[in-house]
Amino acid sequence: MTEYKLLFTGSVGAGKTTAIGCISESPPIVTDVLNSDASIRKARTTVGLDFGQFTLENGDRIRLFGTPGQARFDFLWKILARNALGIVVLVDNSAPHPLDELSIYMAGFAEALQTVPFVIGVGRTETHPHPSLDQYAQHLASLGKVCPIVNVDVRKKEDVIQLVDALLAQIEVDMAGERA
Amino acid sequence: MLRLGVYKFPSAEDAVIQTIIRLYASDREFSWRVVTEPPYDALLVDGSVEPNEIPACGTPEAILRITQLHSGDGSQTMARPIRADKLHKWLKDIECGLRGSESVLDIRWGDMELEVEASESAWYKLRRWPSTLLLRHDADNVRMATLLSRRALNAGWLARYSRLPLSQCVLYLQTLKAAGYLEAQADPEKGGLKKSSTAVAQIAPQRSTLVSGLVGRIRRHLGLGAA
Numbered sequence: 001m002t003e004y005k006l007l008f009t010g011s012v013g014a015g016k017t018t019a020i021g022c023i024s025e026s027p028p029i030v031t032d033v034l035n036s037d038a039s040i041r042k043a044r045t046t047v048g049l050d051f052g053q054f055t056l057e058n059g060d061r062i063r064l065f066g067t068p069g070q071a072r073f074d075f076l077w078k079i080l081a082r083n084a085l086g087i088v089v090l091v092d093n094s095a096p097h098p099l100d101e102l103s104i105y106m107a108g109f110a111e112a113l114q115t116v117p118f119v120i121g122v123g124r125t126e127t128h129p130h131p132s133l134d135q136y137a138q139h140l141a142s143l144g145k146v147c148p149i150v151n152v153d154v155r156k157k158e159d160v161i162q163l164v165d166a167l168l169a170q171i172e173v174d175m176a177g178e179r180a
Numbered sequence: 181m182l183r184l185g186v187y188k189f190p191s192a193e194d195a196v197i198q199t200i201i202r203l204y205a206s207d208r209e210f211s212w213r214v215v216t217e218p219p220y221d222a223l224l225v226d227g228s229v230e231p232n233e234i235p236a237c238g239t240p241e242a243i244l245r246i247t248q249l250h251s252g253d254g255s256q257t258m259a260r261p262i263r264a265d266k267l268h269k270w271l272k273d274i275e276c277g278l279r280g281s282e283s284v285l286d287i288r289w290g291d292m293e294l295e296v297e298a299s300e301s302a303w304y305k306l307r308r309w310p311s312t313l314l315l316r317h318d319a320d321n322v323r324m325a326t327l328l329s330r331r332a333l334n335a336g337w338l339a340r341y342s343r344l345p346l347s348q349c350v351l352y353l354q355t356l357k358a359a360g361y362l363e364a365q366a367d368p369e370k371g372g373l374k375k376s377s378t379a380v381a382q383i384a385p386q387r388s389t390l391v392s393g394l395v396g397r398i399r400r401h402l403g404l405g406a407a
Contacts, residue, residue: 056397141308146329170330
């Protein structure tokens with residue numbers, strides 16, 4: 001039995017815990033506490049990491065890790081990114097400066113993102129359409145990055161699966177390079 | 181068909197707009213229909229709506245605010261009363277902009293005159309993630325773009341990894357190329373291939389078989405179908 005890891009990261013309130021809960025085979029283990037930060041409008045927030053998993057037909061396990069969103073926990077990010085199959089970066093478009101927040105995660109995972117497949121899921125675009133996905137693409141291009149950027153509602157399982165599928169496509173095509 | 185949204189109008193005006201669109205729909209060259217849900221290719225918005233309340237639309241230029249009587253027209257505003265000819269012209273302009281960004285140059289399927297070479301030697305990689313206009317919320321387009329974001333591919337490899345028809349891959353490569361999203365790379369060794377992550381590289385010894393098996397099992401578990 002082999003274990004693999006998928007990482008979910010992003011700002012506070014972006015939906016990491018919810019996304020993991022969508023595809024985990026059991027209720028995810030959540031390390032959250034009452035939120036004491038008045039600037040963040042959540043009752044509870046993750047202070048360790050969230051954990052879920054699902055088991056494949058041959059017994060292999062895919063472990064789902066959600067990083068704490070606050071930047072003060074960035075020391076955990078590099079540790080968690082090690083040996084990850086892929087990284088999902090979730091962004092809350094209702095945040096005051098979502099592009100700036102995305103930059104924080106792109107910088108925090110810079111080393112991993114040189115090799116590990118990643119996808120960006122932008123949430124709450126129906127109620128907060130700006131910045132647009134095109135602006136995200138432009139912002140990423142200014143950082144020298146190209147990756148899938150999709151709208152996502154992390155409460156919907158099919159949207160979370162779409163994010164994982166984007167990672168799987170990148171993993172597959174990586175193997176083409178191994179053969180080239 | 182292109183999707184026109186109509187947002188926050190009084191019911192009478194909503195009916196006027198829908199009637200105008202229905203009248204033009206008899207013209208075979210008219211490509212618009214009114215939809216009630218996103219995604220929108222263009223959006224009519226009542227002038228009283230705050231900018232941050234406006235739903236997402238393809239580009240800011242495809243949003244037309246209908247303003248008060250005799251307030252004058254602007255590049256993205258139109259004063260009441262809503263005139264069919266002005267609305268028709270605006271929709272045509274938006275459509276031209278959309279078609280122009282998706283232009284596929286001179287494809288004649290009969291003799292296969294394709295600008296993008298389907299040969300083994302033409303490799304392309306995305307230089308940035310495509311606009312929503314080019315992705316058009318199409319899962320196939322997103323999949324092809326995802327693959328091209330990761331490494332340089334020719335049409336044949338793109339068809340193989342996307343599991344889409346070669347003709348569809350050639351067409352989309354041409355669309356992306358015409359819109360300036362692709363960079364050509366002659367040598368796949370220099371195709372910007374990112375080294376495989378440690379997780380993938382550690383799957384030895386028959387890496388590709390093991391990885392494709394893993395990907396297939398994950399897809400089946402998530403209900404995405406066989407790899």
